[in-house]
Amino acid sequence: MTLLSALGYFGIGSLIGLISYLILQERGIKLIASVLVGAIGGFLGAIIPEFFELSGAGYYCTLSSVSILLTFNVFRTKEQPVFE
Numbered sequence: 001m002t003l004l005s006a007l008g009y010f011g012i013g014s015l016i017g018l019i020s021y022l023i024l025q026e027r028g029i030k031l032i033a034s035v036l037v038g039a040i041g042g043f044l045g046a047i048i049p050e051f052f053e054l055s056g057a058g059y060y061c062t063l064s065s066v067s068i069l070l071t072f073n074v075f076r077t078k079e080q081p082v083f084e
Contacts, residue, residue, distance in 0.1 A: 001050045005057070006043065012058065013042020013065040020069045028073045041068035 017038025021031045028034060045064020049057040 001047070005046075005050070009043045009046040009057070009061045010039045012061050013039040013045075016042065016062065016065045017069060020066075020073070024073060029076065034069065037072055038065045038069055041065040044068075 014035045015038075017035035018031075020038060021028060021034040029037070042061040042065035046057045046061040049055070049060050
């Protein structure tokens, strides 16, 4: 994995985190937390195909970022906020 591809995966995840925040607004997690979780999820999702030299790392990056953000937003409660 090159530095440029790693930055691209962080960028894709960050963009998905931003879109998640814009859609959910006050019902979801905060902006900074959403962008960070999306970026980390995107990077972690892209490591596996890159490690096994499979194609479609961008697809897995997007899929993992969306699924991790969905998990964070669905299973959080207002009484126990994530990253307050």
